Amino acid sequence: MIKLLAVGIWATLVALGSSYAALSMSGGDEQAVAEAESDFYAGLDYRSTGAITVPMISEQRIQGYIVARFVYTIDGKVAEKLTVPPEPFVLDEAFRRLYSSDDFDFDNPSRYDLKSLMTAIKVSVNERYGDEIVREVLIEQFDYIPKNATRSTG
Known part of the structure; x- marks a missing residue:
């Protein structure tokens, strides 16, 4: 029973960690693109x-x-x-x-x-x-x- 609970917690932590890593890697590019677009049209x-x-x-x-x-x-x-x-x-x-x-x-x-x-x-x-x-x-x-x-x- 304890092994099953440990495997469940481990799987949850791995899923959360990989989701966080994926979002943090891709989030920077979108922000840079958005900033570049806003600078291009700034003041127009x-x-x-x-x-x-x-x-x-x-x-x-x-x-x-x-x-x-x-x-x-x-x-x-x-x-x-x-x-x-x-x-x-x-x-x-x-x-x-x-x-x-x-x-x-x-x-x-x-x-x-x-x-x-x-x-x-x-x-x-x-x-x-x-x-x-x-x-x-x-x-x-x-x-x-x-x-x-x-x-x-x-």
């Missing part, structure tokens, strides 16, 4: 733009519309010092790029190169400021509505 603000509607013209006719909304990251301390916020520049650059785009596929709009659009917007806005103000541009909404899908009034 995500700001959302208003929606823009861009008419897409091809063959001298409006083929449809793109409705888009963007999010950009900016250092919070830098944003407080700016007299003109980046949002108008982000929207202006997005409108110019989309409106003048020659490579938009009206039959397959999902093939549009959004990565290059985001990079071009970021680079152009930062060139206007003469410094790296906008760190990243993201897409919050990007919809293509063919003209034949819009309701006509009249």
